[in-house]
Amino acid sequence: MEQPTLTPAKCFVRDLVDGQEVDAIFVVKARNRRQKRNGQPFLKLELGDVTGSVEGVVWDGVDELAPVCDSGAVVRVLGRFSIDERYGAGITIQRVRLAAEGEYDLADLTEVPPVPYHQLAADLQSLVNTVQRPHLRELLARLIDPTTRVGRAYHEAPAAKYYHQAYRHGLLEHCLSVAQGVSALAATFPGIDRDIAVAGALLHDIGKVETYASRNGAIELTDLGKLLGEIPLGYYRVRRMIERIEGFPRADAAALLHLVLSHHGKLEHGSPVVPCTREATLVHFIDNLGGNLGSFDRIEKALAGGALWSDFDRGLATAAYFGARSDQQPREAA
Template sequence: MDHQTSIPGAVAQRTPVADLKSGQPVEGAYCCSEKTNATDRNGKAYLRLKLRDATGEVAAIHFDPSDEALGISAGDVVIVGGTYSVHPNYGPQVQVRRLRPAEPHEYAASDLVPVSPIGAAELAERLHALIDSVTEPHLRALLERACDGSREPGATFVIAPAAVRNHHAYRHGLLEHSVVVAEAAAGIAARFPSVDRDLVVVGGLLHDIGKTLAYTSDGFTPQMTDAGRLHGEIVMGHDMVRGLIAEDPDFPPEAALRLRHIIVSHHGMREKGSPVVPQTREAVIVHYCDDMTARIAAIDDAEAAAPAGEHWSGRIFMIDAPAYLGPRDAAEEE
């Protein structure tokens, strides 16, 4: 095995993950979004990896790694040399021959950080349209405080990912997910006169606000923070919303009670992390819109990552099954 620790020169060409073709050489800088140390049946070390750039993510495997490769951590930018293939049993993956940490001059951060497919300007416009649609003055003022980009949590809310993986795990992902949930929830609320639309919009936008503290937003790949692991995003989100409410001494107590319930119940079941199930109309709507949009986004991501012409995705965590993608013309995906 070649253990050379340098790949000559700065990276001039790097094939984006989304453009990889079976049998193609892989050379260049990628973010190591996951790394697992493993041993084979003979006791030899090897690495299972996920390599990511701004266009997508691909599995990788590296046998007989050097000490330098073994020292790499998830979140590091690495220089990879290998070959991409679509294995009949294991699916798409890179067979890595060389792996080392990248030097700062060897990559551009903008090439490696996935971002929302919806532009930041459009998301901001849709966010402000939702805020402007709230007519109850205390709820509207609460949203304005929460989404104020000159303070927290607003400054992080507009750039944070919505997850480490599974759905919207990219820059601006939390904003995209929250806006889509609020828009969908508002549309459903409009069909039911008994539903408080303002509360639904505020709950839809803030249901995941705890993720601004639960996940990192300043690296190449999202990671759980220590507080996120120890407390969980629901507890953190509830505490943040309670603090924002406390800034308004005249905030209506009933609205506070109902909004905090939306936050703590939005996962829908105790088995999924919510301490209580949704018990108001507004909480039911936000929960199902959150779940629906996350599942659809996960299927979209799986379709984007599937090899051209493949009718089925791999297993998707969010639906606990593969997704049927249907006939897809390879030419349309290029």
């Protein structure tokens, strides 16, 4: 399919306006084949860059274009962006092809944590060093140290498919922030076993190393993620490793495993048990807080310049407000 070969001007999702002609590079984050009322197929795509995502629709040439639009593919799209009162915002795609090398900078297309990875890794090691019990430090070394296979996956994985820290190193960023919050509050509330709470906070989402697969920022559930879910996957991984550490105290094992199983807080939210200990309760609430605040970060990145309110967000169950702040700086896409 013939298309212009000159490198297109940068055009970010958050800057699209109604009626705009689009010639831009995006990552395909999701692809779905649908049918029109007459039975003819069409493609519904989720297209994204570092600032957010937008729907794209291919009405014609579906069989030819579907292989180009695999999840994770970097594509050059020509079309028209419009905002429909009924169907919302989206790009009607006229032409699409794989982007050529040199047409794009991957940093413009994929999100990363606001804190550099090397700093996250150093902060993680500093926190692990504060855990006093040798068997807990050994468990953490085997599961989250980047020199191990599972540890490398823990450092690379996203924290979610969409709602918060859905990018490379997102799992590390999320678990570290939860554990840092838990560590700070453990000194405030009496009766909390800090070692268990911090170790559990660092491990509560470790099932996600098997739950998600990512390519160029496009995140998909793995077969195991769909069949088992992240909580059972995390429980079995932590339990298997505990059983390999000689002399691991049964009480500490039960406390950690309860924390992994209960961290979603409610049965209807996917936890097979609810938090029954101080440590599990603390981790659940800080985990929930971290996820919600991560949603604000995601929403703000996609907010159009000068906008104070977002649209309704399912992750927050409300719209988000970003009033003028003295520390606000102009936001760059990359």
